[in-house]
Amino acid sequence: MDRSVRITQLGNAGGFSGACITLVEAEVGKCCLRQWPHSHPTQQRLDWIHRNLLHAGVNGCPVPVPIRTCHGDTFVRFRDRFWELSPWMPGSADYETTPNLPRLLNAIQKLAEFHRSTAQVQLEFGPSANVKSRVEQLASSQTLMTSIEDAALNHTFPPIVRLYNELHRCREWFPHCLQELSQTIDRPLVLQPVIRDIWHDHILFTGNEVSGIVDFGAMQLDHVSLDLARLLGSLVGDPDDPDWLAALEHYCSYRPLLNYEIEVIRLLDQSAVLLSSLNWLRWIVLEKREYEDWQAVQRRIDILGQRLVRLSGQATG
Numbered sequence: 624m625d626r627s628v629r630i631t632q633l634g635n636a637g638g639f640s641g642a643c644i645t646l647v648e649a650e651v652g653k654c655c656l657r658q659w660p661h662s663h664p665t666q667q668r669l670d671w672i673h674r675n676l677l678h679a680g681v682n683g684c685p686v687p688v689p690i691r692t693c694h695g696d697t698f699v700r701f702r703d704r705f706w707e708l709s710p711w712m713p714g715s716a717d718y719e720t721t722p723n724l725p726r727l728l729n730a731i732q733k734l735a736e737f738h739r740s741t742a743q744v745q746l747e748f749g750p751s752a753n754v755k756s757r758v759e760q761l762a763s764s765q766t767l768m769t770s771i772e773d774a775a776l777n778h779t780f781p782p783i784v785r786l787y788n789e790l791h792r793c794r795e796w797f798p799h800c801l802q803e804l805s806q807t808i809d810r811p812l813v814l815q816p817v818i819r820d821i822w823h824d825h826i827l828f829t830g831n832e833v834s835g836i837v838d839f840g841a842m843q844l845d846h847v848s849l850d851l852a853r854l855l856g857s858l859v860g861d862p863d864d865p866d867w868l869a870a871l872e873h874y875c876s877y878r879p880l881l882n883y884e885i886e887v888i889r890l891l892d893q894s895a896v897l898l899s900s901l902n903w904l905r906w907i908v909l910e911k912r913e914y915e916d917w918q919a920v921q922r923r924i925d926i927l928g929q930r931l932v933r934l935s936g937q938a939t940g
Contacts, residue, residue, distance in 0.1 A: 634915060642840065646711060653711035655687060658704050664840065669705055672842050673697040675741045675816045682740040685733060685827075685835050687712055712835025714827030718858060724866060725831040727858055731870045733833045734821065734854060735877035738847050741816035750809050751846050753819075754887070757894045758808050761801040764901055768794065774908045782924045783907055789931035790900045799939040800894045807887055812846040819843055821850050822857035848884055852891035861933055862889045896930045903927065 631646040645656040664672065673689045677697070680688035687709035689697035698707040718726055768790070775787035820841040827835035851874065859867045871885060903924055906912045914920050 647708075654690070655709050655711050657707050657709070659706070659840070661704065664705075666700075666705070669698055669707075671816075672839050673707070675744050675842065676839060678744050679737055679740040682736070684737045684740055685712065685833055686737070686839070687835070687837060712827050712837055714829040714834035716824045716827055718823040718826060718828060722858065723831065724869065726828060726833075727866055727870050728873045729831060729833050730826050730854065730858060731851075731874045732877060733836060734818075734850055735874045737836070738815065738817070738850070738878055742813075745816055745844060747814040747844065748811050749814055751807075751812050751814070751849075753843070753845050753849055754804055754891075755808055757891070757898065758801060758804050760898050760901075761797055761804065761894060764797045764801075764897070765794075767901060767905060771904050771908045775904055778908060780907070782921050782928070783904065786900055786924050786928050786931075787904055789928050789935065790897070790904070792935045793897065793931050795939055796893065796897055796934060800890060800897060803890050804894060807883075807890070810883075812848075812884070812887075814844050814846060816842055817845050817847055817850045819845070819849055819853065821854045826854075826858075846884070846887070847878070847880075848887045848891055852888045852895060855888070856892040856895060856930070860930060862892060863937075893934065896927060896934055900927045900931060 627650050629648040631648070633644040633646060642660055643658040645658075647654040647656050659669070676686050676688055679686050690708045690710070691697055692699060698705050700706075718730070772787070775783055778784055818836070818839060818841065820838060821836065825836060825838045826833060827837065851871070855862075855867055855870055859870065861867065871880070871888070874880070903920075907920075
């Protein structure tokens, strides 16, 4: 092995996808070696993800474009796992500690540019699979809340107890979101490749400029409102905040949205806060999942708790 090459194992790098990340440093630069988990994605799906990243990269989007092998492949299969190599994206995921409007607008602009690019790869028209899934989850949420109540309130991990209590205070939002989202379940939308898991930990900044967007394992064909709800919910957190409106207006200057599409963003954000909180409770209390980084788990739970506090202070109308 070339002694000038330095390998740093980063494990899951604070994420929950099950992927293992390795930083490879050589004279030619830094690269990210990603080992995908057994469970996902399929070869066909990973090929589709890479096709979108390659196209976005050509159009100037700051994404980790896969490096091809000598045979022209963008990933390899070794020991029953898929492996990929891409440039190490520069910058820091530090929006949470140093937020400002120029950073927010730049992040939303890069998302709009990514969406304009991936729409050239695949574009369809139909109902949103994620809206349908949200409606199904919301319909069964009260039963799940009841089933985990005792175990959650008596859990030894204090953040779980706090999260359940905050979620219980927001219980009237479940039927409200169910009713509102149900009205859009069959409404045709423009469907295209979207990131889905885009939040402040996956946006890298150098100064006020976005220098990298990372982690595309959750990509799916759906409506851009999913990405906007996820990103704005993470960076702003309150649909009534003036920065939320400013960001949406900036996005629309690059990729216009209809009024009903903008309303779907708000509904997806509200339902995501409720269902993400409920899912974390289910995973830990009922399924008793183990995590490599419990500090990262607590951070995610604390963020959801803060969003629930804001939600409980709003009237459902």
